[in-house]
Amino acid sequence: MRRKRIIFLLGSILVLFFLLTGRLMQIQLFQTESFSSHNINLIENSVEQRTQQLVIDEGRGVIVDRNGEELTHYTKNVLILFPFLKNVEWDIEKVADIIGVPTYTLASTLENAKKPIVFGEKKPVELTEDQMNRINDLKIQGVFALSRKYPLKEKLAQQFIGLIGENEKVFQKRYPDKVKGTKQKIGITGIQKTFDEWLIAEQPSKLIYHVDAIGGPLFGVDVKYLAPANPFYPLNVKTTIDGKIQGKMEEILEKREVNKGGALLLDINSGEIVASVSKPDVNVRSPFSDNGSTNYMYTELIPGSVFKTVITAAAIEKEFVNEERKFQCDQDIYGNPSDRPLGNINIKDSFAASCNRTFADLAKEMVEKDKDIIEQYAAKLGLTGDLSWSGDLFHYSDFKHFQADTGRIFKNEEEKDDQNYVSQTAIGQREVRVTPLAVANMMATIARGGEKLSIKAVDSVEYANGTEMFTFDKQTLEGEKISPYTAMKLQQYLHEVVHGKVGTAKALHSAALEVAGKTGTAETGKFKDDNQEKQLLNKWFAGYFPFDNPKYALVVVNMDVQEYEGGVYPMFLDIVNAIASLED
Structure with missing residues (x-):
């Protein structure tokens, strides 16, 4: 009787072990990009937990008028600063001099920063091409001068162009082969919906660096710029609108x-x-x-x-x-x-x-x-x-x-x-x-x-x-x-x-x-x-x-x-x- 109990217990442990092993394999190997019925992207979520990032361009295609002018976004040259700068020595004086602001203004901006910031925040300071080149030539980790996309607050032809939004279920139904992009915005109405297949983002452009549990740099202060490798994308939809x-x-x-x-x-x-x-x-x-x-x-x-x-x-x-x-x-x-x-x-x-x-x-x-x-x-x-x-x-x-x-x-x-x-x-x-x-x-x-x-x-x-x-x-x-x-x-x-x-x-x-x-x-x-x-x-x-x-x-x-x-x-x-x- 005792022997049967031991065999049953060992058998149960063995079954449990195989179940846990199978679950781990499911999570780590087989369903890393579409876990569970909700198609959760585990890789994407794990990266988000151990990184801080700033999106420069969501990667969605651009809608323009018949003259090539953007109808949904505008581009601005901005200064981007990462929060670890407040804990390291860097050439703050030179950067402040290039953009024409006092040194203490830059320093105070970083003081309470917990995530990457665009200098000026609500009203970003726009840089000239020359200022951008001079800042980037300094090659300071955590300091970037880049062109960043912003959605237009006052959009023309709103109903004609249409709306976009996040809808995980619709995304998966529309693009079953792109499950890993579940957080991407999709077209809901208008041109955004009709031409969604050509506008959908392949990959966003972003600045990213790894952090520990309290937000400190995990591997030093190495910030990486991630962007699509294909120079032909994203696509532009050129409307007939003037x-x-x-x-x-x-x-x-x-x-x-x-x-x-x-x-x-x-x-x-x-x-x-x-x-x-x-x-x-x-x-x-x-x-x-x-x-x-x-x-x-x-x-x-x-x-x-x-x-x-x-x-x-x-x-x-x-x-x-x-x-x-x-x-x-x-x-x-x-x-x-x-x-x-x-x-x-x-x-x-x-x-x-x-x-x-x-x-x-x-x-x-x-x-x-x-x-x-x-x-x-x-x-x-x-x-x-x-x-x-x-x-x-x-x-x-x-x-x-x-x-x-x-x-x-x-x-x-x-x-x-x-x-x-x-x-x-x-x-x-x-x-x-x-x-x-x-x-x-x-x-x-x-x-x-x-x-x-x-x-x-x-x-x-x-x-x-x-x-x-x-x-x-x-x-x-x-x-x-x-x-x-x-x-x-x-x-x-x-x-x-x-x-x-x-x-x-x-x-x-x-x-x-x-x-x-x-x-x-x-x-x-x-x-x-x-x-x-x-x-x-x-x-x-x-x-x-x-x-x-x-x-x-x-x-x-x-x-x-x-x-x-x-x-x-x-x-x-x-x-x-x-x-x-x-x-x-």
Whole structure:
């Protein structure tokens, strides 16, 4: 009996020994970079425990504008000091003399330092190239003059560029072969997310030295600089954004007190997004707590009378109308007296004055002949569908620059059989939903004479030395398009809106560059104020300029405003004039 107990005890100890040995092998040999279900990087954590380090560059790729200017970070030449300097003799006088500060200032900065510091801390002193070279020539361990990257506090095109953050689970799912980088930041929205695979850091650049339990140097004062060995990385994503125009547009929307809405500018020749502003701004402390993270330029909205452009295109091309025909614009879409009587006028003046009755009548006539005609012409104008540049790229079979809503005209087929529904659809109400991006694209399509282009958000991806890894060429958007004649007539009508006798946008006649475009006012809901029911509106203006030699298509929208507030003409005018000034 006693012998059995001893054998059992020895056997248990042996089993325990093998279990512990297996666990140690798992920790030390097999799962050093992805331990447990949480994929903990044991090597990385152990290094962190016995080192002090200062990150110079996280290693994530850079997002730049079309001129190569950084949109997310800036670089500054700074002086870096390690805390062990306060316990050793070093040439503090020479360093202080080079940067032009008293010796005691450097000494006092180090006095309470427990980690590597950037001299000046909250407002680092910026060094010249000459100062950097002179400091580094001294070859003092623990003293470095380096170029360090800092995130911009005021970022341009926040929703367009997108957000980054740490998310271990998403990182592991997205990059299962890069488990060791679990603490790296990944793209969550916008360009940061779409191009994350090219922006993800390979390895950060940092200064590092080993310390003991109380923070003292473990192997002397030998500080090492660790950086990626590959000179071609990290990659740069070169967007189509023009930083100067973007900055001006953001200033203008701020000045005009746009709380919800935005503006988007397209390059007509290339189909590139030149500037994109969405309000409200991103709440940096809590980006997903409100609508700040939403890019309203990619979001389906009620367009109002901007949509009459589609009805006009279909009516002209299918010969439902000519300029001899008159419409009863003293009546609303239901045949009742109009709040804004305009008399009997033709299609040209109806478009300029935005007569609802004209387009309701035309839409009913056309849908009776062809139920799908409105949807067909919305697509022909590039107002609906997937507008993003797309194509095969590396292991992606259908890579896209962005994800935007595709728009809709009718909610279901039954609505096309109801004349009231069709009438409301014709004036951009009921179930019509389109994105500001698509509205700008429609204007660009008309300005180009009917040619449809895919929209680009990125021009190219570049290596760190500036050479191109790959570039995105101009791309034709598939599908049917309007005829050159229809495009020409639409150009004339859009011009009349601003420059005609009955045009609704005469306020833009004084713009520095000649504008053509269309107004839109859409009812979005009601609210009570002082026991009175009031209407909320989306106010739009979309157009292109200069009229004789079109270069830009621009859309502005002010969302959920009341009738006598939030006008969009001053905003559109300011943007056109700012662009004219920048390009003068």
